[in-house]
Amino acid sequence: MRNEGGSALIQYLSKDTRLVALSIAGNDISHRVMADILKALSSHPSLTTLDVAKNRLGLPGTRALTSLFKCRSLVDVDLSGASIGVACGSALSSALRSKPGLQRLVLSNNRLQSEGVLELAGALTEDCVISTLNLSGNDLSDDCIAPLCLSLSHMPCLTHLDLSRNRLGEEACHSLARYLSLPTPHQAEEGTSGAEEAEKKRGRQLLREMGPELAALLDEREERERAEHEAEMEQLRQEGGKAPPPKATRHVTLTHLYLHTNPLCDGGLTALSTGLKVNRSLTHLALSHCVLGPLGVAAMCGALKHNKTLTDLELDHNPIDNEGAVAIGSLLRMDSRLQRLSLVVCGFGDAGFYKLAAGIRGSVLIEVDLGGNSLTDKGADTVVSALQTSLSECRTLVKLELSLNKTSHEQVLRLQQSLRNNRRMARETELHELQSELDSLQSISADIAVKKWDVARVNKARRADAELAFGLAGQYTVAEVQRGKTMGALEEEAQINQAEIAQVTEQYDLIANRVQQLRQTQMRRGGSGASSSSSVTLSSSDPPAPPLPAQARVMLLREQLTMARAMSQRDLGAGGVAPDIRRNQSAQL
The missing domain is CATH 3.80.10.10 (Ribonuclease Inhibitor)
Structure with a gap:
């Protein structure tokens, strides 16, 4: 290259x-x-x-x-x-x-x-x-x-x-x-020491056995090493008593x-x-x-x-x-x-x-x-x-x-x-060893198969429990959805009923006010006696009845509204004057 x-x-x-x-x-x-x-x-x-x-x-x-x-x-x-x-x-x-x-x-x-x-x-x-x-x-x-x-x-x-x-x-x-x-x-x-220290000890012993001169030299060397070690330790104590770092x-x-x-x-x-x-x-x-x-x-x-x-x-x-x-x-x-x-x-x-x-x-x-x-x-x-x-x-x-x-x-x-x-x-020995190993592996494989079957059985039971729980959860979910829809429909119907009640109540209040105005007009004209016998009191001092359901209240209000309209027509017929003419006459007086 x-x-x-x-x-x-x-x-x-x-x-x-x-x-x-x-x-x-x-x-x-x-x-x-x-x-x-x-x-x-x-x-x-x-x-x-x-x-x-x-x-x-x-x-x-x-x-x-x-x-x-x-x-x-x-x-x-x-x-x-x-x-x-x-x-x-x-x-x-x-x-x-x-x-x-x-x-x-x-x-x-x-x-x-x-x-x-x-x-x-x-x-x-x-x-x-x-x-x-x-x-x-x-x-x-x-x-x-x-x-x-x-x-x-x-x-x-x-x-x-x-x-x-x-x-x-x-x-x-x-x-x-x-x-x-x-x-x-x-x-x-x-904690086993190496052979190096043992060899040193044997070497020292051999030197001592070789003669007094070598033994004296060895003693002098050991004394010198001991003195050097003590000097190092004294220096460490003077520096603050720190221990020597451990040897690697x-x-x-x-x-x-x-x-x-x-x-x-x-x-x-x-x-x-x-x-x-x-x-x-x-x-x-x-x-x-x-x-x-x-x-x-x-x-x-x-x-x-x-x-x-x-x-x-x-x-x-x-x-x-x-x-x-x-x-x-x-x-x-x-x-x-x-x-x-x-x-x-x-x-x-x-x-x-x-x-x-x-x-x-x-x-x-x-x-x-x-x-x-x-x-x-x-x-x-x-x-x-x-x-x-x-x-x-x-x-x-x-x-x-x-x-x-x-x-x-x-x-x-x-x-x-x-x-x-x-x-x-x-080869025969190897085959024998391999056969022994194979037998051992087959035994282990059989144990694994038994354990695998046990695990599969447990997993199957757990899967069935899970499917049952999932089915119940699905049914509960469907019921919850249906309940939500029903509650929504009821709330929507209640809102409609409340709106109708409010509308009928408003119409009833208008008619009641109109009837009251007509009565006051009759009283000023002196015709209260004729109409008093046919008057209907729209309010009562009796204790209030327990509240009715929404649909019943709507029907009751509609009946009262019909009665009020009938009374209004009757009062107008008794007076013989149209509302507009009577209003003009009242304005002239």
Whole structure:
């Protein structure tokens, strides 16, 4: 892709910000274009994986990582072979401090050297959740491993550490051994002390037994340390009695350690073995191409007899010889948990093969690679027979590699038959385990079916109750609607009745007033006697009757109105004068 493709990628990244993963490894893009790409990626909030291996980041690109690492979703970054170098160590450290959520970081083949790793170690704190850290091929030396291990001991999630293809020796192995001797988080929670303090106590005891001079020096050192501690406590009391801050918890969570292609030699492996002896977390250890001899391997095997977690061991291309093979065979005969063992090109011959075959018999190995060693024609038949016997007893072994050894076709066929038997037994065992698991699952499924039926029955009853309640609720709703309509009709009818009552009452009042006026007129004319006998009193002094219903009141008022009209007509007839003429006569008088 080169720089032209990188420029096109920048334009694409500026338009679409939904990128989740990006791999542009092996394109040899220049540091300026890479810096622009990383800046463009900082606007992608969903980016989780980035692989820019074998491009040229340089200092500009490394500085651009700071803004990119602010993306919360980014968890996997591969910067292998990215030309970071020693000068970029500070910028890389700043970038890592801005991204505590990173889980996998690959920095292999960047020529960081010890100075760059020391800068990096400052950013690896207890807030860092990196689980995989690859520092292979960075020309590291012993002096940077102690500070690095100190930082690693505070990281709560580190499981994979790759320090292969560097220049690590015995001093680095001492630092790694101290790191491996730390307690696991589970042991720390239970209050179990690490083996480091126990080793110190044993060391002091050995020094005291070596002579009075060493004992005196040790006593002087302990007295000096005690005096320094008392001075620190006195200073704290003078500053206000504040208690010293609690020390940060140090532990080891490492499961995979890769140290291949380092000149560890026997001294380095012997030093590392002190940590392997008490470690309770490591499961995979790679020590190929480490110039290991029989002495170092013997020390390691003695330590692994106390280790109950290591399952994978790689010792390829080391001059172990027959003595080392004897130590490994002795380890396998013990209660070893090794399941995969690789001993390619380790220089042992017929005697070593025979000891290994005897060790395989009582092991739990699954895969063994013994290719490229010095098995001769003379010893091949004996070794193959021993291997056949071991395979008949070690039913877990399903893969045995003997390539580049002097074995005949017939011998290979014999071993293949034994391996087939083991594979068949393994398959039968696996089938038996699967059948047991299937039976268990079927039993669980039957229980689930019964519970499902019970739940369905309960749900059906609840559904019926719900439907009944819903029906009653519907009937109640219909009744409420009907009642509302009836009440509305009654209220409307009452309003109409009230209006009619008001109208009739108004007419009655007008007629009553008119009758009263006519009576007054008759009295003034002297005709009160004639009309008094026929007058009707519209009001009464009797106590009021109880109120009548609206319709009855309307009918009563209508009857009274009819009577009033009749009386009015009668009075007008008795007077013999029309109302208008009488009104005019009254006006003339």
